[in-house]
Amino acid sequence: MTSPVEDPHAGARVLTRGVAAEDATLGLILLHGRGAPASDILHLGELIAPPGSYVVGPQAVGHAWYPAGFMAPLEANRPWLDSALSLVERLVVELEGDGLDRSRIALGGFSQGACLALEFAARRTGRWAAVIAYSGGLIGPPGTALVKGGSLAGTPVLMGCSDMDPHIPLERVHDTATALEEMEARVDERIYPGMGHTVNDDEVAAGRELLASAATATTRE
Secondary structure, three states, X not given: OOOOOOOOOOOOOEEEEEOOHHHOOEEEEEEOOOOOOHHHHHHHHHHHOXXXXXXXXXXXXXXXXXXXXXXXXXXXXXXXXXXXXXXXXXXXXXXXXXXXXXXXXXXXXXXXXXXXXXXXXXXXXXXXXXXXXXXXXXXXXXXXXXXXXXXXXXXXXXXXXXXXXXXXXXXXXXXXXXXXXXXXXXXXEXXXXXXXXXXXXXXXXXXXHHHHHHHHHHHHO
16 A cells, blocks of 8 residues: 555545536546635636536645645655646546546646646646646746647647746746647637736636537537
C-alpha cells in the first residue's frame, strides 16, 4: 500500500453535483484553488456546467494541491504534485468506467487548480471536451519546457487571467497559451486589465458557452 507521505491526496474526499455519472452527457472535473474548499469550485461549476453534466470536485488534503508556488522547482512540490496528478487520473478513469470517454470529459479550475488542470491536460494528451483555466498556467520554473509532446487534437482551452495577477505572471499565461497551441489545442486567451486574482462575469459566460458547445458536440457524435 502507498503511504500517505508518498501519495498525500490518495484519500481525498470527492464531492459531486449534477446527474448521475452513467446518465451524463458531459463529465466535468473541477479543481479548487489554494486554501479553498471544493464546495467553492463546485459553486462555480453550477454556473458554467450545462444541464446533463456530472460535476466532480475533489478536496485537496490541507486545502492545497502542492505546497510551493507553481513556478517553483518541481522537487519543491513533490510528492504532492505527483499525487494530485494521480488523483485527477483516477477520477478520469472512473468517469471512463461510467461510459464517458475523454472527448466527453472537461477539466477546469481556478488558480492552483487551474495550473493543475492545465498541467494534467498537457501531460495526458488527446482530445478532451474542454479545458477551462481561470488564473493559471503550466507548472514549472522559468526555463521549463512547457510543450510536453503529443497532440491535444483540437481540444478547446479557455484561459482567463488579469494582466496584473499577483500569483500568475502574465508572461507564463502567454507562454502557456503558445505551448498549448503548439500541441494543437484551440486556445481562447482572455487578459483583463487590472482585474486582480478572481473570476469575472465574462469568464463565467465564456466557460458556460464553451461547455454548452462541448455537450452539444457529444450528443451529435
